[in-house]
Amino acid sequence: MQTELQEHLLELPLFQGMSRNDLEQIVSETKFRQLSCTKGKTFVHEGDACSRLYFLVKGSVTTTCHADDKSYSITETLTAPNILQPERIFGLTQRFTRTFTAKSNCELICIGKKEIMLLSDKYEIFRLNLLNIICTQSQRSNRQLWKPKPKDIRHKIIRFIESRSLRPAGEKTITIKMERLAYEISESRLNVSRELNAMQSEGLISLKRGEICVHAFEKMLM
């Protein structure tokens, strides 16, 4: 059990570069909570207080984020190994802004904030990893707005999704009315509808009522 936990930690960026000795000590000293989630179970709701870090170590989860006025949402898939909103455990607003649901049976490790502080006190490399992960996130979202605005409709749609996504790859479901998407990217509803249908016939997306399913976002970037 302990060895398995150690193996899981080894795969997580937050524990990268740590020696096996350190990890052994961490596993024996730190209060980890191991969590098994059956497929379909929502274990974090948007707005929940974030007092611990969640690591996805096995399986996959979907994560949904809503616009502030709830008029649209984007759902993505994250696969293990992954860390869930690490920038939410400190700072001004210590709440999740995303909902996380098990897409397959999956396993998670939780570490409370107190334990995070202890680990970052004791292990310089852990502290550095944590700072690097959060700074990289801040740098990424900060640069989004300074990118030149795309010229054609297709790239506007792609940018709309990309800038609001956790990663520019994988499966995504955008729940949005066509009028709203058209409004957000400042194009006519007709032009947006035409472009989405073209993308559907190219096999990039599937359209349902009020839903755009992207099969593999990376293909749209080619």
Place this chain on the structure above:
Amino acid sequence: MQTELQEHLLELPLFQGMSRNDLEQIVSETKFRQLSCTKGKTFVHEGDACSRLYFLVKGSVTTTCHADDKSYSITETLTAPNILQPERIFGLTQRFTRTFTAKSNCELICIGKKEIMLLSDKYEIFRLNLLNIICTQSQRSNRQLWKPKPKDIRHKIIRFIESRSLRPAGEKTITIKMERLAYEISESRLNVSRELNAMQSEGLISLKRGEICVHAFEKMLM
């Protein structure tokens, strides 16, 4: 000299909550570089490697950030006490994305990365402050995109500036051609020109060739 330095540190969010004893010890043990800048001097250029934290402890600086394609820029004023791009000393891209120039004669304190790591090792509160500052930044820029798009031209112009600014207040100069601003917010050049002129006649901004000067951004939010 040491007492003055201590007083300066006391005002900085990164040292908030530390006891006078701790600060005394920090001042005597840490390698600080004190920097005096005469008015007009640029001490950080966009693209410079970020290997230290800069704290503005006296005076004011202007900070300019360019769009990725260099087609426009926004210049803001920061006054002491302030910290300059703390999210750039860790993470994927350890370079400043902004240029900083002394607006008045000003004084700064620099702390190298190694010293930052030592301080965050020794003082839990310093570590917590650092994590809180960076997380807050990440949370802020992350939420910008999920806000509903403004309905009228004036609010689109305001949002354009606000979302790219360090703070939603103070004096700002936006160097941008009217065509480009119109393109960025998806309005006609004529409508943008009309709205900017209305804002000028209300005393909110001054227009020069290729430049929009905002006198006090907070007044535009009223």
